[in-house]
Amino acid sequence: MSDEPTRQDVPAQSTRRRPERPEVIREIRLPAAAADGANGVATPARRRLGTLYLLTLLSTVDGSLLLLSASGQLDSLGGALAVGLTVIAGAGSWLAARQAFQGCRGVGDWAALGVLGLLTLAATAAAVWLGSTLGSALTLHVLPKATGVVLLLVAADIGGLRVPRLRGVPLPVAVVACAGVLEAVAQWIR
Amino acid sequence: MDSLIGALVAAAVAWLSIVAAAVFPVPLDLGWLRRLGAVSLALLGILALGAPVPGWLPLAVLGLGLAAAMVSPFLRRPDGRGMVP
Numbered sequence: 001m002s003d004e005p006t007r008q009d010v011p012a013q014s015t016r017r018r019p020e021r022p023e024v025i026r027e028i029r030l031p032a033a034a035a036d037g038a039n040g041v042a043t044p045a046r047r048r049l050g051t052l053y054l055l056t057l058l059s060t061v062d063g064s065l066l067l068l069s070a071s072g073q074l075d076s077l078g079g080a081l082a083v084g085l086t087v088i089a090g091a092g093s094w095l096a097a098r099q100a101f102q103g104c105r106g107v108g109d110w111a112a113l114g115v116l117g118l119l120t121l122a123a124t125a126a127a128v129w130l131g132s133t134l135g136s137a138l139t140l141h142v143l144p145k146a147t148g149v150v151l152l153l154v155a156a157d158i159g160g161l162r163v164p165r166l167r168g169v170p171l172p173v174a175v176v177a178c179a180g181v182l183e184a185v186a187q188w189i190r
Numbered sequence: 191m192d193s194l195i196g197a198l199v200a201a202a203v204a205w206l207s208i209v210a211a212a213v214f215p216v217p218l219d220l221g222w223l224r225r226l227g228a229v230s231l232a233l234l235g236i237l238a239l240g241a242p243v244p245g246w247l248p249l250a251v252l253g254l255g256l257a258a259a260m261v262s263p264f265l266r267r268p269d270g271r272g273m274v275p
Contacts (some may be wrong), residue, residue, distance in 0.1 A: 010214045014223060039263065056205075056208065070194050072193070074196030074200060075191055076196070077196075078245045079245055080191070081203055081249050082198065082245075083196075084201065084202070084250040085207055085252055086227060086230045086248060086252060087231070088204035089199055089203075090227045091220070091226065091227040093204070093207075095220060098211050098212060100212070113193050114213065117205040117209075120201045125201070127197075128193055128196070128197035128216075144238065148236065148240075150235070151231055151235030151238060154231060155230075156228070159224065159229075165269060
């Protein structure tokens, strides 16, 4: 990753504008740690909207919400609020929302927010239903602990620590996969 | 509380916070937001590992951190742009 300042679209000849203050481009490792546009790169509104959707819905497909519900973290109001504000939404989603909807907000923007709400509700309910079904059908041994490890790894990445990759696969994803295999082995042995 | 109701509460709160971020853009320091999110998430992870941490602590840390960021002039950016730590 280069530390060069970002090249802006600069008109040629005398109408050259001074590029904005160069800011360090930080390598984005996990989508949860990414805040699109935060590094000074101008991105189209549609791409920013895509980033918002990705950051908000990621936890429903990467297994973290499933693991959290399987380990019973959503059974209390405080737990549900904490999961909603840190795992489903969070700093990345808030920044992406701010950048996607800055300026005038038209009907299309409100529709995009409404669709995001419906998708978030549906995807979260599906992931939690799957997780709670799994948790009630089986006595889980490995997955609840893996949840904690995954959350710590994602927190480290968001906090700016370098979380390594295993052959290109983010470590939290590898932990979820390993935990799934170990859990299956544990269930088979019992 | 049923976990499905917990899921709906979590999703609704997440969506409302995103709508609030879109409608009321408060220029906060991105570095602070990231660290705050990281600490809250780490506390949630420690909780999931079974450590004796109060369940309300991640939420309290997030709420207090956000409140401090809104009050403190050092954690706000007048131009509204994020800042990479």
